[in-house]
Amino acid sequence: MLHHLERPSGSLPGWRRVVADFGPTYAANGFIGFVFAATAPVAIILSVGAGGGLSEAELASWLFGVFFVNGLVSVSMCWLYRQPLAFFWTIPGTVLVGPALMHLSFAEVIGAYYATGALMLVLGCTGWVRRAMAAIPMPIVMGMVAAVFLRFGLDLVRSLHDDVALAGPMVIAWLALTAVPALGRRLPPLIGALLVGAAMTAFLARMDIAALGAIELVRPVVRMPAWSWSAMVELVVPLAVTVLVVQNGQGIAVLKSAGHEPPVNAVTAACGIGAMLSAAVGAVSTCLTGPTNAIITGSGERPRHYSAAIFTGILAMAFGLMSPAFTRLMLHLPKAFIMVLAGLAMLRILQSAFMTAFKDRFTLGSLVAFLVTAADLAVLNIGAAFWGLVVGFAVSWCLERQDFPPQRTSFGMVERLRMIAAAVHRLVIASGALIDEATPPVKAHPKKEPRQGRNPE
Numbered sequence: 001m002l003h004h005l006e007r008p009s010g011s012l013p014g015w016r017r018v019v020a021d022f023g024p025t026y027a028a029n030g031f032i033g034f035v036f037a038a039t040a041p042v043a044i045i046l047s048v049g050a051g052g053g054l055s056e057a058e059l060a061s062w063l064f065g066v067f068f069v070n071g072l073v074s075v076s077m078c079w080l081y082r083q084p085l086a087f088f089w090t091i092p093g094t095v096l097v098g099p100a101l102m103h104l105s106f107a108e109v110i111g112a113y114y115a116t117g118a119l120m121l122v123l124g125c126t127g128w129v130r131r132a133m134a135a136i137p138m139p140i141v142m143g144m145v146a147a148v149f150l151r152f153g154l155d156l157v158r159s160l161h162d163d164v165a166l167a168g169p170m171v172i173a174w175l176a177l178t179a180v181p182a183l184g185r186r187l188p189p190l191i192g193a194l195l196v197g198a199a200m201t202a203f204l205a206r207m208d209i210a211a212l213g214a215i216e217l218v219r220p221v222v223r224m225p226a227w228s229w230s231a232m233v234e235l236v237v238p239l240a241v242t243v244l245v246v247q248n249g250q251g252i253a254v255l256k257s258a259g260h261e262p263p264v265n266a267v268t269a270a271c272g273i274g275a276m277l278s279a280a281v282g283a284v285s286t287c288l289t290g291p292t293n294a295i296i297t298g299s300g301e302r303p304r305h306y307s308a309a310i311f312t313g314i315l316a317m318a319f320g321l322m323s324p325a326f327t328r329l330m331l332h333l334p335k336a337f338i339m340v341l342a343g344l345a346m347l348r349i350l351q352s353a354f355m356t357a358f359k360d361r362f363t364l365g366s367l368v369a370f371l372v373t374a375a376d377l378a379v380l381n382i383g384a385a386f387w388g389l390v391v392g393f394a395v396s397w398c399l400e401r402q403d404f405p406p407q408r409t410s411f412g413m414v415e416r417l418r419m420i421a422a423a424v425h426r427l428v429i430a431s432g433a434l435i436d437e438a439t440p441p442v443k444a445h446p447k448k449e450p451r452q453g454r455n456p457e
Helices: 015-021 024-037 040-051 056-081 091-100 106-126 129-133 138-162 164-179 181-186 189-203 229-257 264-279 291-296 302-321 323-332 335-357 363-375 384-399 410-430 432-438 448-454
Strands: 087-089 286-288
Touching: 015 302, 024 040, 024 189, 024 291, 024 302, 040 056, 040 087, 040 091, 040 323, 040 335, 056 087, 056 264, 056 286, 056 302, 056 323, 087 091, 087 264, 091 106, 091 138, 091 229, 091 384, 106 129, 106 229, 106 264, 129 264, 138 164, 138 229, 138 335, 138 363, 138 384, 164 181, 164 189, 164 335, 189 335, 229 264, 229 286, 229 291, 229 384, 264 286, 291 302, 302 323, 335 363, 363 384
Parallel strands: none
Antiparallel strands: 087 286
16 A cells, blocks of 8 residues: 555755755744744634633643644654645644534544544555545535634624723734735734734733743643544544645645645645544644645745745644643633634634635535534534535535536446455455455366367367
């Protein structure tokens, strides 16, 4: 299976070459990419985890996994392929976990993390990832994603209503930096909102600094997984879809637009390995990040972009080791601060999800996927995100057949049956016991004798 993984081109760079390719531009891009990941996306993790009843130690362990493990994966892949391949965690997948924690134990969710990682590893090593990415139409996926993200937009509005003294200046800062591109390039809007929010929190005396305590290194919480069919059905497929289609698809598109050729199969396999390592400490699945890679490749020479991504990975590893202090800091901030920061981070993504879902094709299936997911009603103890995908796809298959490409008809089914038959055949060949039972040696010789007798004639 490993022959499907793309091989690195050229020799591996030594540390002297990496240092030579590094510079102020790449240090700045790598740092900004890291800061983006360490602010609003972290607020989403804390919002989901705290709402799901996780302890402060479990949240710190989660942050350790998504930063240290993914930073290690990023450094390894960038060095191996000499491309900017920054890995972090799936934000849509994080949001999916929130409703699941309401009726599943954390151990069951971790079991789904492991299964998702194993699935992505197989898809990457076998080269089936391209077919898996095309299995469900993107508009239907984004209809489900839009429904999952909707509550963050609503929380942003509620924060403005309930705590305008803190939320108002943050939103104004974000609007100003977004409206003036020249300012936004110097100070990213989310970072500006974060700084204004921190200043207003201090000005309004809304946080007790003494409660933060001293800086300490992380002590990861290793949880044994629990295996349940309800967790597997509810989370594995939606998590894999958010990683492969939503996140990796975005990351690959960003890198290609910058002139790179990311190794799709190797990236998927790396996501699988990272997801299983992260699962050991209770962290959500790994993905190839889009926004961070976009920041990393925003300027500088293309052959040297990988050095900025390596710098991002190193910063992430250091941050992961000190995750308890940052977790404690974020948890002691006012609730409105977290909700506004998370809402602003999701605003553009929510807009993009709606535009993709209802642009032209599969619009009815996307609408049904959105409504079923937004209803947030579990069926057979399986969460609404899975049923949104299933029902949305079924509606489009029945009522929007014209939107499906030709290969999704009977020909596609025949191809899938052939793949299954080939896989079964390989399993049979690999088993010596089955070979002995199916083709015993004593029956092979009589078949050859008649042929020898007919040949002279």
